[in-house]
Amino acid sequence: MIEVTNNIYYVGVNDRNKDRFEGLWPLPNGVSYNSFLIVDQKICLVDTVEVDFFVQFMERLRDVLGDRKIDYLVINHMEPDHSGSLALFKKYYPDIQIVGNKKTFNMLEGFYNLEGSIEVTTGSTLDLGEHKLDFVLTPMVHWPETMMTVCTNKQGTTSVFSGDAFGSFGALNGGIIDSEIDLDAFHLETTRYYSNIVGKYGIPVQSALKKLAGFKIDYICSTHGPVWHEHVKDVMALYDRLSKYEGDKGIVICYGTMYGNTERMAEIIARSASQNGIKNIVLYNVCKTDHSYILRDVFRFNGLIVGAPTYNAGLYHEMDVLLAELANKNIKNHYLGWFGSHCWASKAVSCIKEWNDTRLHFTPVGTPVDMTQGLSPETKVQCEALGKAMADKLNSL
Numbered sequence: 001m002i003e004v005t006n007n008i009y010y011v012g013v014n015d016r017n018k019d020r021f022e023g024l025w026p027l028p029n030g031v032s033y034n035s036f037l038i039v040d041q042k043i044c045l046v047d048t049v050e051v052d053f054f055v056q057f058m059e060r061l062r063d064v065l066g067d068r069k070i071d072y073l074v075i076n077h078m079e080p081d082h083s084g085s086l087a088l089f090k091k092y093y094p095d096i097q098i099v100g101n102k103k104t105f106n107m108l109e110g111f112y113n114l115e116g117s118i119e120v121t122t123g124s125t126l127d128l129g130e131h132k133l134d135f136v137l138t139p140m141v142h143w144p145e146t147m148m149t150v151c152t153n154k155q156g157t158t159s160v161f162s163g164d165a166f167g168s169f170g171a172l173n174g175g176i177i178d179s180e181i182d183l184d185a186f187h188l189e190t191t192r193y194y195s196n197i198v199g200k201y202g203i204p205v206q207s208a209l210k211k212l213a214g215f216k217i218d219y220i221c222s223t224h225g226p227v228w229h230e231h232v233k234d235v236m237a238l239y240d241r242l243s244k245y246e247g248d249k250g251i252v253i254c255y256g257t258m259y260g261n262t263e264r265m266a267e268i269i270a271r272s273a274s275q276n277g278i279k280n281i282v283l284y285n286v287c288k289t290d291h292s293y294i295l296r297d298v299f300r301f302n303g304l305i306v307g308a309p310t311y312n313a314g315l316y317h318e319m320d321v322l323l324a325e326l327a328n329k330n331i332k333n334h335y336l337g338w339f340g341s342h343c344w345a346s347k348a349v350s351c352i353k354e355w356n357d358t359r360l361h362f363t364p365v366g367t368p369v370d371m372t373q374g375l376s377p378e379t380k381v382q383c384e385a386l387g388k389a390m391a392d393k394l395n396s397l
């Protein structure tokens with residue numbers, strides 16, 4: 001039995017089997033599906049878990065409750081990694097009252113042919129006895145029906161059940177609350193989770209943070225990763241910065257290459273940026289590093305330089321994929337330089353420019369470098385100039 005605080009129990013599970021979250025994002029350290037149980041005069045469960053883990057989930061519930069019934073199930077988020085157990089769960093607890101908003105109930109019917117019981121909106125409350133629940137609708141963080149449930153007990157301790165917001169990749173290996181865990185592994189994974197899953201929705205995240213500002217929060221209980229207690233302020237500050245797309249000073253240099261010529265350009269650009277005062281520089285081969293890590297670092301740092309060869313009269317397609325993913329995130333406040341290579345008829349450099357003009361809208365920096373065949377002294381000078389231009393720009397901010 002895992003008590004988070006004052007009769008709020010952790011009843012989540014760990015998934016160390018799945019390779020990729022949403023079929024897309026690698027899970028080298030697994031992921032947790034968190035669910036919480038508030039035991040009071042009325043008993044309330046907040047969210048469920050992925051259906052594959054239903055047996056462990058039921059064991060955790062029974063551990064806390066034995067055969068007592070559950071009065072309410074609050075659904076903060078309908079994504080199937082949290083709602084997948086619902087149809088089965090309802091068979092074990094047929095009298096449970098399902099609490100959600102109008103959009104939750106629409107999805108509940110569509111996904112599982114189930115009916116909601118208590119419809120809430122921002123400002124609605126539910127009294128459990130010693131605990132009171134306040135509901136806060138937070139649409140598009142990161143689905144339309146997403147909401148948060150703020151639970152305050154009579155001693156004044158406030159826990160926010162935040163849905164996917166403030167979540168992290170990584171299974172919970174014994175420790176549940178941040179104070180029980182060495183967080184080194186979770187810092188970057190919280191940012192990778194944010195940038196890949198929530199990153200497109202900076203404006204809704206900002207409006208959710210404003211709604212939460214009225215509460216003095218002691219615990220943030222997300223649906224993935226650690227419960228935040230000692231680091232509530234830090235994780236909220238992180239969300240504030242990331243949702244404003246405010247990266248730290250630094251450059252992500254990302255390239256595609258078949259035979260190493262374009263990579264050589266990237267190395268020269270990186271060295272020049274370093275010599276001109278930039279300390280945070282990361283270099284990625286777009287075919288080698290999973291894009292989720294590149295996206296994460298584009299959110300962490302405000303400069304991006306991309307380069308790729310011309311391929312069949314177009315852009316080397318793995319770079320096309322990355323640029324499409326970046327464009328989907330509506331990233332603002334970022335700077336872009338670019339370069340490319342070709343053998344007989346250049347296309348890559350103009351394709352990258354077109355991506356930026358039409359979809360990315362990063363602020364262009366420096367003069368793009370277009371290399372023919374191999375590295376010449378002139379190309380080397382141009383690459384150095386591009387690295388310097390980005391460094392100068394970021395240093396001037």
Ligand SMILES: Cc1cc2nc3c(=O)[nH]c(=O)nc-3n(C[C@H](O)[C@H](O)[C@H](O)COP(=O)(O)O)c2cc1C
Pocket residue numbers: 256257258259260261262263309310311312313314341342343344345346347373
């Ligand atoms: C399958 C294939 C298709 C290519 N298509 C073109 C092309 O359409 N136009 C061109 O100028 N070069 C083309 N190239 C040549 C490369 O763009 C050029 O050699 C580039 O510098 C390779 O960069 P790398 O050494 O970083 O892989 C092609 C090369 C390959 C292997």
